[in-house]
Amino acid sequence: MPNRFRTTLSSLPLQLALACTLATSLAACSRTPPADELVADARRYRDQNNPKAAIIQLKNAVQQQPDNGAARLMLGQLYLDTGDMASAEKELRRARDLGAAPGTVLPALGRALLLQGQYQRVLDELPAESATPEALAARGHALLGLNRPDDARAQFQRALDARPGLADATLGLAKVALAANQTGQADQLADQAIAQHPDSVDSLRFKGDLQRAGNEREAARATYERILKIKPDNVQAHVDLANLDIEAGNFTKARDQIKQARKAQPNSLLIFYSQALLDFREGHYKASLDQLQQVLRAVPDHMPSVLLAGAVELALGSNIQAERHLNRFLESDPGNAYATKLLATVALRNGQADAALKLIRPLVEKTPDDVELLALAGEAEMRARHFDRAAGYFEKASQLKPDAPSLRLAHGVSRLGLGENPRAIAELEQASQADPGGGRAGVLLVLTHLRTKQFDKALEAVDAMIRTGDNPMLQNLRGRTMK
Structure with missing residues (x-):
């Protein structure tokens, strides 16, 4: 045998040994820690307010052990905290099916469904007979979402009877009070819930929403920012801050908040909705519709998205689609002023002045000082050739907002229709000066x-x-x- 082959063969066992040693060391270096260690790491990251790292560890854990109910429960709760409701629902269902304690998993599942607007499913999946206080509170919130405030109040009271001081139930009673236009009581109950649990994100958010509705914008901003100090990656708080900026026309700041939210949870439906709202306000209607379609594909009953889709389709000139979305929204919230005004606008575009008036007149009786509504009512009356009524609406709108030339123009036109040339000229002169x-x-x-x-x-x-x-x-x- 030639020497070179003898040398090669004689060294083969050594090469194999080295290869095996190298392979073993590489395997050791790349070996994933056991699932229990991964779950422990995740718990540590969660306690350090690092949910993204915790989620990564838990995903690795359930990949190793698909039947690890504890890991899936914690993963679902983290998805819930970061705003990924669809993923939260999926993991919490798996945890429930794997035997997670009902008292822990069912309230969390109920919350995931609530935040997707799936109110009836909350009632179906959290039966009242066997419900814990937390689950009773979730049922109360679902009933409130279904416009059943009296039934909701009863569920919240049952929860508080079973567990006095339960923040979610106190918060629920605050929402019932708000639904009854008892703003003072709602504010008092919100403060009570926060006093009981100062770090309750839900109670703080409700307080911020009350402040926002009362035009206390800076106070609302401070409350939402307080949430971020407690949970820096809270997507909802970032979105609420973005929505504040959108309302104020601070679109650059709104984009920054959405960007921060997206870092925490890229696939959150809350972010898609907020981006859609920003796009709508900036006049990017097609982009807004694309975002909304992503939300509605995942959660068809997300009513804020249904309403915004109606407004976007109207802006795009798609009257049929706008009408469909708006009618659907009004089925869930009859008499909503914004949706009613949009639907009346659709009717006017379709040449149906009488249909528009049927929608508008009851609303004018409830909110007689709404300038936008008065202008819409005036336009509808003028289209129906009721010039006297049109003039009355436009005159009142002009008095409420004297610096709006479009209202003076419309008032002038309605006076022309009545043949009142001197009054028409006076209004047109005022409008033309602007x-x-x-x-x-x-x-x-x-x-x-x-x-x-x-x-x-x-x-x-x-x-x-x-x-x-x-x-x-x-x-x-x-x-x-x-x-």
Whole structure:
């Protein structure tokens, strides 16, 4: 045998031994810790307010041990805390099926369903007979979501009888009070819930929402920021801050908050909704609709998304789709002012003035000082050729908001319809002063002067528009006044 082969063969056992040693060491280096260690690590990360790291460890644990109910329970709770409700529901169901304690898993599952707007499923899956105080509170919140405040109050009271001081039940009674327009009592109960449990994120959020509804924006901001001090990765708090900024028109700040929320939980439906709201306010209607479709595919009954989808479709000119979404929303919240106004706008676009008035008139009786509603009512009455009623609505709207030229213009037009030329001219003059460069109000003013044979005033008005505007049509209008 040639020497080179003898040498190779003689060294083969050593090479194999080295290879085996290397393979063993690599396996040892890459070996995943046992599931129990991973769960312990996750618990440690959770206690350090690092839910992302905890979730990674738990996902590794359930990959090793798919039937580890404790790991799935903790994973579901962490998904719940970070705002990934669909994943939370999935893991909590697995934990329940694997024998997790009902007193722990069912309230968490109920909360995941609540936050997806699946109120009836909460009642179906958390039977009242065997419910813990926490589960009774979850049932109460579901009943409140189904517009059954009296039944909700009874569930919250049962929960408090069984466990006095339960923050979620106290908070539920606060929400019942708010539903009955008892804002003072709602605020008092919210403070009571926070005093009982200062770190209760839900109670703090409700308090922030009350402050926001009362136009206490800075106080609401401070409350939401307090939540982030307790739970820095709380997606809902970031979204609430983003929504505050959206309402105030601070779109750059809103984007920053959404970005922070996305870092904590990229797939949260809350983030998709908030991004849709931001896109809508910025006029990016198609982008907004894309975000909403992601929410509604996962949670078809998320009513805020249904309402926003109606507004977006209306802005896109898709009247049929807008009407479908808005009718569906109003089935769950009859008489909602915003949805009713949008649906009336759809009716007007479809040439159905009488249908619009049927929606609007009861609303005007309830909120007679809503300027937007008065303007919409005026437009509907004018389309129906009820010029006297239209003039009344526009006049009141103009009085409530005297610096709105569009309202004065509409009031002037309605007076023209009544043949009240002097009053029409007065309103059109006011409107044209706000847009002196040849806007619709100025043109209507000139035409009205011509109709009443006040040619000097018509010429004076058109010359004033020519001096301040560059609309080439004004010269044609001037030529008409000279004839």
